[in-house]
């Protein structure tokens with residue numbers, strides 16, 4: 371496949387086309403590189419690429435840059451930084467900020483990575499920013515994920531802990547030429563020992579190549595992960611049950627069914643208080659009106675207490691909303707910020723055969 375053909379196929383995938391089925395599976399490795407902005411991810415990818423080229427390996431690079439989270443300047447910077455590989459036919463570089471026609475940024479990125487592997491590259495490297503849901507989804511499809519940190523991150527290490535634990539196969543402390551390396555290494559090791567996890571840790575200076583050969587050795591030694599990564603799908607999040615009084619309803623759910631209350635919350639703008647009772651992967655939310663003009667109070671007045679809504683987590687809420695709007699489905703108001711910082715929107719029951727659906731960004 372020529373570079374031109376590959377570029378054309380990549381654009382088609384960004385526009386919603388599937389990965390061509392007639393291509394061979396490919397035997398290369400897919401490596402995710404993630405970490406906070408400015409950690410030196412692009413510099414490191416550039417250095418790893420140079421090292422892999424010295425070893426005769428071909429490399430495709432995908433810089434994933436959600437435009438909502440950074441400016442176009444970052445992508446441009448990446449392009450310029452990687453100019454030295456520009457004329458090398460053994461290196462293919464692509465930036466994407468596209469959510470694709472068929473769903474999220476993660477889905478588009480994963481499809482592009484599959485295309486590059488099928489095109490026969492020995493390594494496909496995906497650079498993503500931060501540790502959000504997109505990165506976690508992308509990491510699920512990589513054979514190995516490198517999390518890049520820098521000295522002196524302090525509290526940041528704590529802040530990104532949960533996401534990192536989930537996805538890191540290798541840690542890199544880049545900018546090891548800067549002070550605070552030992553401290554950061556201790557913080558990472560402390561974090562790892564809490565999770566009883568063994569993850570190799572490397573120190574690099576991406577701008578002069580220090581430590582890059584060792585990191586590349588480790589990447590070359592990785593095995594391909596079996597392609598069992600689960601597709602990103604919808605999941606039931608909770609059932610909202612309108613009750614006259616949470617306290618009066620609790621004995622049935624808690625004492626008799628044995629569900630435990632995980633938390634209680636008040637959602638001021640909905641004028642409700644709620645108790646959350648986890649049930650497997652989903653939960654039950656008991657909803658009690660705080661005022662007669664709350665939606666829950668009106669619901670009870672009209673239909674009596676009972677199942678009020680069902681909530682579904684979707685992989686890309688914006689894409690789902692766009693599809694619903696295109697199909698003429700009525701939404702109840704604009705997307706809102708929920709208590710946990712998540713975004714949600716309600717779909718009018720007329721569209722769904724009488725059920726009020728809440729859609730939540732997963």
Ligand SMILES: Nc1nc2c(ncn2[C@@H]2O[C@H](COP(=O)(O)OP(=O)(O)O)[C@@H](O)[C@H]2O)c(=O)[nH]1
Nearest residue numbers: 407408409410411412413544545546575576577
């Ligand atoms: N001192 C030092 N600077 C570095 C190193 N790696 C990258 N940088 C610099 O850090 C800045 C951000 O690098 P970049 O690769 O764009 O980071 P990214 O946002 O994570 O992709 C650039 O000015 C790089 O030259 C390193 O190992 N040491």
Ligand SMILES: [Mg+2]
Nearest residue numbers: 411412448497
């Ligand atoms: Mg970058």
